[in-house]
Amino acid sequence: MGDSKETFNPFDPTGMLKGMRDSNMDAWAKMMGELVHTDAYAESTGKMLDAWLSSSAPFRKVMEKSMSQALANLNLPSLNDISGLNERLTNIEMRLDDLDAKLDLFLSKIK
Amino acid sequence: MNQTENGELKLPTFSEVCDAWHGVAQNAQTFNRLVNTDADIAQTPKELIWTLNKAKLYRYTPVVPEEERHGIPLLLVFAIMNRPHVLDLRPGHSFVEYMLEKGYDLYLLDWGAPGPEDKNLKFDDYALEYLPRVVRKLKSVSGANEFSMLGWCLGALICTIYASLRPDDGLRNLILLTAPLDFSDKKSSGFSRWTSDPSFKPESIVEAFGNVPGEMIDSGAKMLKPVENYLGTYTMLWDNIEDPSRTTAWHAMNTWVRDTIPMAGAAYQQLINEFYKENKLIEGTLKIRGEHVDLSRLTASLFNVIAEGDHITPPCQSEGVMDLVGSQDKELFHVRGGHIGIMAGRGAEKKTWPHLDEWLASRSELAGDG
Numbered sequence: 429m430g431d432s433k434e435t436f437n438p439f440d441p442t443g444m445l446k447g448m449r450d451s452n453m454d455a456w457a458k459m460m461g462e463l464v465h466t467d468a469y470a471e472s473t474g475k476m477l478d479a480w481l482s483s484s485a486p487f488r489k490v491m492e493k494s495m496s497q498a499l500a501n502l503n504l505p506s507l508n509d510i511s512g513l514n515e516r517l518t519n520i521e522m523r524l525d526d527l528d529a530k531l532d533l534f535l536s537k538i539k
Numbered sequence: 540m541n542q543t544e545n546g547e548l549k550l551p552t553f554s555e556v557c558d559a560w561h562g563v564a565q566n567a568q569t570f571n572r573l574v575n576t577d578a579d580i581a582q583t584p585k586e587l588i589w590t591l592n593k594a595k596l597y598r599y600t601p602v603v604p605e606e607e608r609h610g611i612p613l614l615l616v617f618a619i620m621n622r623p624h625v626l627d628l629r630p631g632h633s634f635v636e637y638m639l640e641k642g643y644d645l646y647l648l649d650w651g652a653p654g655p656e657d658k659n660l661k662f663d664d665y666a667l668e669y670l671p672r673v674v675r676k677l678k679s680v681s682g683a684n685e686f687s688m689l690g691w692c693l694g695a696l697i698c699t700i701y702a703s704l705r706p707d708d709g710l711r712n713l714i715l716l717t718a719p720l721d722f723s724d725k726k727s728s729g730f731s732r733w734t735s736d737p738s739f740k741p742e743s744i745v746e747a748f749g750n751v752p753g754e755m756i757d758s759g760a761k762m763l764k765p766v767e768n769y770l771g772t773y774t775m776l777w778d779n780i781e782d783p784s785r786t787t788a789w790h791a792m793n794t795w796v797r798d799t800i801p802m803a804g805a806a807y808q809q810l811i812n813e814f815y816k817e818n819k820l821i822e823g824t825l826k827i828r829g830e831h832v833d834l835s836r837l838t839a840s841l842f843n844v845i846a847e848g849d850h851i852t853p854p855c856q857s858e859g860v861m862d863l864v865g866s867q868d869k870e871l872f873h874v875r876g877g878h879i880g881i882m883a884g885r886g887a888e889k890k891t892w893p894h895l896d897e898w899l900a901s902r903s904e905l906a907g908d909g
Contacts, residue, residue, distance in 0.1 A: 449774060457766035464762055465729050467736070474738030481743040488747060507655055514656035518592045525591060525672055532679040 566780045573776060577797070578790040581624035583635045585647065589676040593651025596673050598680060599635055603642040610905030611711055612644040612681040614673065616694035619650045619665065620756050620802040622795065625883050626691075629791040634882055634892055641896045643903070646677050652800035658749040660803035662810070663828045666700040674708055687712035687899060688839075691882070692852065696720060696814070699860070703837045704830055706865075712902045713839040713866075714895060717878050719852040721859035722818040728853045729763040734815040741811040745804035753799025763850050788885065795883075821859060834860065840868040842898045844881070844891070851878040870898065 463469055496506045505513070551559075589596035601608060615635075617623035626647065627635035638645055648670075653660060677686055686709055690698030695718030702713050725735040733739055744751055761768035772793075779785035819825035825832040841864055845854045854873070861871055874881045874891050881891045 446778075453766065453771065453774070457764070457771065460765045464765060465732060467732065470733045470736040471738055473733065474736045474740075478738055478740055478743060481740075481747050485747065511656040511658075514592070514654070521591050522668070522672075525589075525676075529672075529675050529679065536679075 566777070569780055569786070570773075570777060573786055573790045574773070574793065576790075578629065578787070578794045580629055580791050580794050581622075581627045582630050583627050583633060583639065588646075588680055589673065591669060591672060593653060593657065594669050594673075595649045595651060596676055597647045597649065599639055599645040599647065601644060602639045608642045608644055609900065609903035610683060611685050611687050611903040612646060612677060612683050613638065613687045613689060613899070613903070614646045614648060614677055616648050616670070616688060616690045616698050617650070618692040618694050619697070619806060620693065620751075620753070620800060622798050622800060623647060623649050624798070625792075625795050625879060628795065628883050629787070632788065632791075632883075632888070634887070637888060637892050638896065641900065643899075644681055644683075646673075646681075648673050652753075653750050653803040655749050658745070658804040661805045662697060662700060665697045665806070667704065667828050667830075670697065670701045671705060671708065674710075678709065683709075683905070685709045685711040685905075687714070687903060689714040689716065689895075690718065691716040692719065692878070693810070696820075699834070699837065700820070700825075700827055700832055702839055703832050703834050704827060706836045706838050710839045712842070712899060713837070714842045714844065714899065715857065715860075716844045716882065717846050717849055717852040718843065718857045718860070719814070721821045721856050722815050723821060723859070724855050727855050728850060730759070730851065731815060731856075733759075734811050739811075741808045745808050748801075748804070750801035750804045751807045753801050756802055757796070757799045760851060792883065821863065834863040835865040837864040838866055840902055841866040841870070842895070843869070843871050844895070845871065845873045846876050846878055846881045847873055848876055848880075849878045868902075872898075 496508075499506045584600040585597040586600065587595055588598050615623065615626055617626060627633045630636065635645060635647070650665070650669075674686065678684060688698050688702070688710055690696070690713070695715040698713060699715065699718065699720060701708075702710050722731060725731050734741075744755075748755075772789075776786065776789050779789070813819045813825060817824070820832060820834070823831075823833065841861075843857060843861060845857050846852070847854060858871065861869060872894060874894075876884055876886070876890070881887060
């Protein structure tokens with residue numbers, strides 16, 4: 429934070445805001461900090477989030493379904509297809525990693 | 540406002556007022572640039588030595604001759620919902636740089652950003668699929684049979700699980716930084732309080748998004764101290780806008796903060812349900828891939844670093860593990876500062892890094908090195 433003991437200068441374009449800020453921000457920060465650490469805040473944000481996610485779920489499902497259908501009609505892979513492919517690639521990577529480790533071990537033994 | 544020698548007010552001239560406004564306009568431009576652009580961070584030279592899916596293992600280029608280096612390599616493991624660049628923030632203020640200069644053979648595990656296809660990744664995968672492979676590669680590249688590991692935040696949680704499940708893998712030293720392990724006190728932090736409320740359902744978030752968006756995690760962390768994070772950081776920047784050393788530091792940190800990544804959905808659900816809500820690790824009921832996680836099997840030397848002003852992982856979430864681990868050589872170390880500040884803040888190179896080096900250096904020589 430800046431030096432709040434500086435002489436107030438009305439010709440400093442930011443001076444007035446700075447003075448107001450310095451005198452209020454600590455108290456404001458403390459108040460907000462206490463507010464977000466209450467059970468009431470936890471409950472209300474939890475409920476709001478839940479309400480938003482539940483109310484948007486049907487629309488999301490319709491979107492997902494129509495997107496999957498559209499992609500299938502265009503012969504394009506869906507997210508599930510890509511996820512499956514990623515899983516297979518990761519499995520191959522792991523097998524290659526195991527082979528690499530065995531090769532490292534073998535090379536270290538023949539050195 | 541200026542005063543003359545006899546105490547009379549001297550009004551500024553038109554030219555002085557214009558200059559003042561010109562200065563403000565210039566500062567506003569600088570402010571805009573710092574807030575909206577990225578600084579060059581994570582600049583220390585490194586080599587990619589291993590990858591699996593999105594995860595990457597790097598080896599930093601040593602700066603100390605081999606004969607002067609510590610025999611035991613050090614692996615850095617950061618959290619899974621942020622980039623690890625904070626460990627190597629900027630040249631001249633980088634933990635990585637510091638440890639390289641102290642003679643460590645240094646490795647960094649970057650978990651990467653999970654894509655929608657990675658939504659099923661769990662702590663089970665991180666601790667028992669990725670980490671053992673990373674350790675195997677590290678040992679192969681370094682030629683050492685033993686290693687040290689430094690885990691920070693959720694990285695520390697993963698390291699703790701791994702160290703308890705694989706005590707014979709050669710882990711000699713474990714450093715935990717602000718490790719969220721013990722969630723018995725549901726009122727200890729904002730996160731604990733929020734997630735323990737019955738109306739908070741991680742399943743709904745995961746069902747809606749797959750992975751938890753980085754912005755959501757970032758907002759949650761910032762809401763723990765809303766005024767400081769949404770206002771205070773910018774007013775502090777404005778106050779120091781003409782101080783290049785402060786603005787450079789702020790820019791680098793802001794670049795890291797802005798670069799949010801999602802968290803794998805299954806891991807998030809597991810974090811909230813099995814750790815935050817049920818406290819399974821400390822209760823001794825945690826199972827990872829069917830294996831019971833018994834903290835008493837963690838026998839590596841342990842240095843547990845607590846940030847006294849941590850509002851994300853309050854000290855009580857890290858301290859309790861000391862009585863449960865099997866390590867004979869263990870130390871709890873308190874540092875003044877916050878969750879990130881203790882390692883990346885302005886005082887880190889004096890109040891944290893030297894202590895980590897001091898503890899680790901004496902435990903990083905190969906047997907027979909004397």
